[in-house]
Amino acid sequence: MSGLAVAAFILGVLCFLPAVGLVLGLVALARIRRRGERGKGFAVAGCVLASVGLALWTLTLSTGAAGDFWDGFRDAARGGGTAYSLEKGQCFTTPSGSLQGVTYDVDEVPCAREHDGEVFASFDLPDGSYPGDGEITRAADDRCYALQDAYAMDRWALPTDVDVYYLTPTAASWRTGDREITCLFGNTDERGTLTGSLRNDGARFDADQHTYLLAEGYLNRAMDEVPAAEAVEDDLAGYRTWAGQVSEALRGEVAMLDGHEWPAGAERPVAALTDDLRSAQEEWGLAAKAADLDAYYEHYGKGYDLVVADSTVTARKALGLATTPPDYEGGEGGGDDPGVEV
Known part of the structure; x- marks a missing residue:
């Protein structure tokens, strides 16, 4: 039994690396004719399935369907109850009760209730390779502190135990297209909480x-x-x-x-x-x-x-x-x- 024929068939069934499966199938057919090996049916089936897979991959890439698939996957991952779903003016709690570390799940709560953070702004980083934790932190520092005044215009009205925090992408989420930095107000005490909205923008004066x-x-x-x-x-x-x-x-x-x-x-x-x-x-x-x-x-x-x-x-x-x-x-x-x- 030709091992190349079997490999071509398996790659064809899985639609995995179709071009490789097609090449293996054609090589297997040539060797079977020369050596009299068994497995012609596997080789032919592998060639057919690989050709179909190759055609589908070409169609998918040319129409942008692959990008749509990954966008849909990412949007689903960023549904309600996740850190990705937070918007300006929303308050939330985290499973750990802390605004330090790594988190994915959050619970949105009314700002009148006790909460860990309040979102006051967000912005996107430019595309490219992952810039590293240090560069992302510097960008968050520069922009979030500058953006706070548009949301809480009177800094004197902010409680003394309130400071700026932020949600930033990880190296893993960056690979799925995550570029967003979310700016937050939180308690200066890692285990402290806030109660009531801190919003005091220009419309309130x-x-x-x-x-x-x-x-x-x-x-x-x-x-x-x-x-x-x-x-x-x-x-x-x-x-x-x-x-x-x-x-x-x-x-x-x-x-x-x-x-x-x-x-x-x-x-x-x-x-x-x-x-x-x-x-x-x-x-x-x-x-x-x-x-x-x-x-x-x-x-x-x-x-x-x-x-x-x-x-x-x-x-x-x-x-x-x-x-x-x-x-x-x-x-x-x-x-x-x-x-x-x-």
């Missing part, structure tokens, strides 16, 4: 509040860019660059505050705030030009004190906004590993 928060956004985004080095001594150049960014952000904030006509009850408090912010802008600018650590710390300290001065609280109170300051010096939290892979 009046015109004066909205303008004030837009102006304050300049400072918030600059503060997010604090260097990774915990000590200024470890990266004085980086901290000087950051101080320059804060100075420019304060310039933008002051310009927007000055350009708005405030209601009578808020006009004087906002004017007092802009005076402090102008002084802060000068101090941060001097910190950016500091020749040594002592000079940097001197101007940084004065600038920081002016940024968190009581005039900000007074202006916010006059506008009916939250009056509990965020911890600007706390850095980007969420633990050592603020990302969950899915």
Whole structure:
């Protein structure tokens, strides 16, 4: 019995590597004629089945049916109850009760109930080979912290135990086309939970509040860019660059505050705030030009004190906004590993 004939038949039945099955079948027929071996029926059947399989593979690839199949498979895997199904504004719990590690299943719950995370944004990474965990984490850090203000515009209204987390692709899910990063709010305590929605976007504020928060956004985004080095001594150049960014952000904030006509009850408090912010802008600018650590710390300290001065609280109170300051010096939290892979 020709082993090549049997192999051709098996590949033909399985529709696996049809081109190989066809070649084996033709070779088997030639050897059977020369050597008088048995198995001609297997070889012929293998050739026929392999030819049919080859035709089907060609048709599938040319019409895009293969892509449709995998898209359908992926969509089914991303149905309700999975991390892939989460959308902006939804709250959920995880089986482990944690926003660290790897997860697939999640349970969507009303935000009024106790939950582990609340989705505030999502975005897709570009196609290509898997960039690695480090590169994905950097992309999530850069975009998620920048996107939070569109969902929770007033950072002062966020509880002190809330920080940014994210769901990111794994190497395995990347191979199925997963490119999405989902940005979340979660508790800074790995085992802590949240209750109630944190959403406070522009539609929830009046015109004066909205303008004030837009102006304050300049400072918030600059503060997010604090260097990774915990000590200024470890990266004085980086901290000087950051101080320059804060100075420019304060310039933008002051310009927007000055350009708005405030209601009578808020006009004087906002004017007092802009005076402090102008002084802060000068101090941060001097910190950016500091020749040594002592000079940097001197101007940084004065600038920081002016940024968190009581005039900000007074202006916010006059506008009916939250009056509990965020911890600007706390850095980007969420633990050592603020990302969950899915």
